[in-house]
Amino acid sequence: MAEKDRVYKFLNPVGLQLPVKTYPLAPRLDKLDGKEIWFSITGEPDITIPFEKRLKADYPNVNWKVKKTYGPVQVPLSDEEMETADAVIQGVCW
Amino acid sequence: MVKQEALVNGMPNVRFIHASRTMAGPIDVDRMIGPVIDGLLQPLTDKEKEAGLYNPQQSRIIFEGTMEEADVFFSQTRHVPKPLNAPISIYTDGLPIRLPTEERVKEMLKGTSHRPDEMITYQYPRMALFGEEMKKGDLVRFQPMKWTATVEKVATIAVMAGCKPADLPVVLAIAESGVPTGTTVYANLWTCVSGPIVKEIGMNAGLGMLGPGNPANSAIGRAYQLMAINLGGAVPGINRMSSIGSPINRAGLCFAEEVDGLPPGWKGLNEEHGFRKDENVVMVMWTEGGMDGAQFSPGGYRAFQKSGHGGIARRLGVKGKPGPHNFLDFILPGIWAGGREGPRTFIIVHEMAQHLYEMGYKSKNDVYKYIWEKGKEPLSAYRNRSWVDLTTNGWMGIDRQSGKPWKELPDDYMISVAGDNPDENCIIVCGSDEEVCVQMTGGPRSGLGANPFYRIDAWK
Numbered sequence: 352m353a354e355k356d357r358v359y360k361f362l363n364p365v366g367l368q369l370p371v372k373t374y375p376l377a378p379r380l381d382k383l384d385g386k387e388i389w390f391s392i393t394g395e396p397d398i399t400i401p402f403e404k405r406l407k408a409d410y411p412n413v414n415w416k417v418k419k420t421y422g423p424v425q426v427p428l429s430d431e432e433m434e435t436a437d438a439v440i441q442g443v444c445w
Numbered sequence: 446m447v448k449q450e451a452l453v454n455g456m457p458n459v460r461f462i463h464a465s466r467t468m469a470g471p472i473d474v475d476r477m478i479g480p481v482i483d484g485l486l487q488p489l490t491d492k493e494k495e496a497g498l499y500n501p502q503q504s505r506i507i508f509e510g511t512m513e514e515a516d517v518f519f520s521q522t523r524h525v526p527k528p529l530n531a532p533i534s535i536y537t538d539g540l541p542i543r544l545p546t547e548e549r550v551k552e553m554l555k556g557t558s559h560r561p562d563e564m565i566t567y568q569y570p571r572m573a574l575f576g577e578e579m580k581k582g583d584l585v586r587f588q589p590m591k592w593t594a595t596v597e598k599v600a601t602i603a604v605m606a607g608c609k610p611a612d613l614p615v616v617l618a619i620a621e622s623g624v625p626t627g628t629t630v631y632a633n634l635w636t637c638v639s640g641p642i643v644k645e646i647g648m649n650a651g652l653g654m655l656g657p658g659n660p661a662n663s664a665i666g667r668a669y670q671l672m673a674i675n676l677g678g679a680v681p682g683i684n685r686m687s688s689i690g691s692p693i694n695r696a697g698l699c700f701a702e703e704v705d706g707l708p709p710g711w712k713g714l715n716e717e718h719g720f721r722k723d724e725n726v727v728m729v730m731w732t733e734g735g736m737d738g739a740q741f742s743p744g745g746y747r748a749f750q751k752s753g754h755g756g757i758a759r760r761l762g763v764k765g766k767p768g769p770h771n772f773l774d775f776i777l778p779g780i781w782a783g784g785r786e787g788p789r790t791f792i793i794v795h796e797m798a799q800h801l802y803e804m805g806y807k808s809k810n811d812v813y814k815y816i817w818e819k820g821k822e823p824l825s826a827y828r829n830r831s832w833v834d835l836t837t838n839g840w841m842g843i844d845r846q847s848g849k850p851w852k853e854l855p856d857d858y859m860i861s862v863a864g865d866n867p868d869e870n871c872i873i874v875c876g877s878d879e880e881v882c883v884q885m886t887g888g889p890r891s892g893l894g895a896n897p898f899y900r901i902d903a904w905k
Contacts, residue, residue, distance in 0.1 A: 359546045361515050362601040363507035364536060366592025366676035369584075370500040373455050376493045380485050388485070396839065397470035405474050410482075421839040423628075438485050443447070443461075 384412040386437040391418040394444035460484040529682030542605040553600040556613030561597035568903035590678030606668035617904035622729040635698040639714035640725030643701040650703035651876035666697030703876030708802035725901035734785035734886030746880040769803040788864030788888035790871040813867040820863030825856040
């Protein structure tokens with residue numbers, strides 16, 4: 352067999368994906384009024400600041416709670432906050 | 446990118462909407478608020494109710510065939526749509542690679558005592574990106590896909606990059622960083638080796654060390670990029686979004702410092718950062734803001750130092766006076782004038798380090814203090830910079846220099862733009878002769894580059 356016809360095995364350089372348990376989305380709300388909804392802001396204040404104002408103005412009967420950072424990594428809700436939260440709107444920026 | 450991030454965090458069906466890059470905020474909110482509220486109220490679809498396990502399998506052997514066929518296999522591209530709209534290599538940096546046959550990888554693995562099937566883990570406790578605390582033995586997650594790797598996979602990539610077995614411990618140490626690829630801005634990924642291994646593996650720490658020609662510098666630098674592509678799953682236009690990219694990342698950048706001939710009292714990078722002089726470490730840097738250099742003609746620099754002749758001497762008011770003179774006074778005012786605030790890594794030649802020493806700077810720390818003081822400006826001016834709204838957390842945080850809340854500081858408070866502390870700056874001395882200073886944005890103790898030193902000896 353000519354050298355050019357020799358068959359080799361080539362190793363896989365691609366990284367390994369560890370198994371990830373995937374979850375269903377949280378149940379949706381039947382209404383907004385009276386609910387505790389967190390608006391978690393990251394970066395891009397020219398969008399998130401008017402967004403926060405608009406949510407509070409358009410939906411005054413929601414108990415709005417806000418987590419705020421100007422960085423790219425969100426401030427997580429604590430366990431206590433998670434217990435009473437009905438929903439979260441999470442801003443994400445890169 | 447959102448879908449990938451959601452998947453690896455266990456929420457593959459997350460509801461999301463993109464904000465606009467160009468609309469004014471309030472107008473964009475008009476557009477988004479309806480879909481966002483709908484996202485809270487609309488009942489879940491069957492798919493959104495699904496739970497399961499994402500567990501893709503892969504084979505140790507990726508291809509079997511002749512060398513010619515493997516060339517074709519490893520040269521595959523995929524088309525990435527706008528904003529890129531061009532083919533992007535799947536396994537390489539766009540250039541042909543040295544094909545990773547089983548035999549070549551086995552030979553490469555002779556460069557380390559670690560087992561081929563050993564997972565890449567942190568060899569010492571450390572702070573990773575965004576302040577995450579990692580323990581010894583924690584798995585390294587390669588960015589951006591958070592994949593993991595074995596020693597054999599890193600050796601496979603070392604073969605592809607053209608490394609020799611002796612280079613492998615350096616590549617493994619770089620792998621321990623998780624090889625981040627930066628964000629949307631001008632991210633530069635570069636590595637600098639410090640310690641006796643520089644000579645042992647024949648790295649170029651002298652003339653042209655940032656450029657082409659040296660096998661070890663080039664192959665190790667390339668290995669970083671090939672790891673980002675293969676171990677991190679980084680794809681331009683998909684999850685690697687540096688806006689117009691950086692030439693530093695095209696083929697990778699690794700270089701070395703030249704400690705022989707440092708001025709008395711000046712330490713190499715390893716000693717400066719708490720390691721012994723005989724320990725081998727690699728500094729793995731992700732710096733955003735670019736690189737700048739050669740602010741003076743080398744001949745002009747020599748005339749300035751030797752006899753106080755020329756434009757530099759005129760600007761600094763030392764015309765006709767022989768040196769040593771402080772060349773930093775010539776370049777520092779311009780560094781932060783239009784460029785990004787923050788510390789800098791200065792790459793200079795021995796002669797220039799000697800001039801600073803003769804000026805009275807008996808250690809690198811003395812120079813860092815000088816740079817930091819020269820970087821002071823009133824808070825009123827500092828507020829007008831680009832990144833400060835982010836780095837001060839919208840001015841809600843504490844100024845680390847004074848320890849006081851930003852909002853309590855007066856307009857005339859003097860703040861250094863050269864990092865929170867003097868030693869966030871860095872000097873790397875190389876062995877060339879021609880007088881040139883290159884500045885990389887960022888330093889080894891600043892921001893995202895916190896604790897960027899990895900022990901090469903741990904991977905021998």
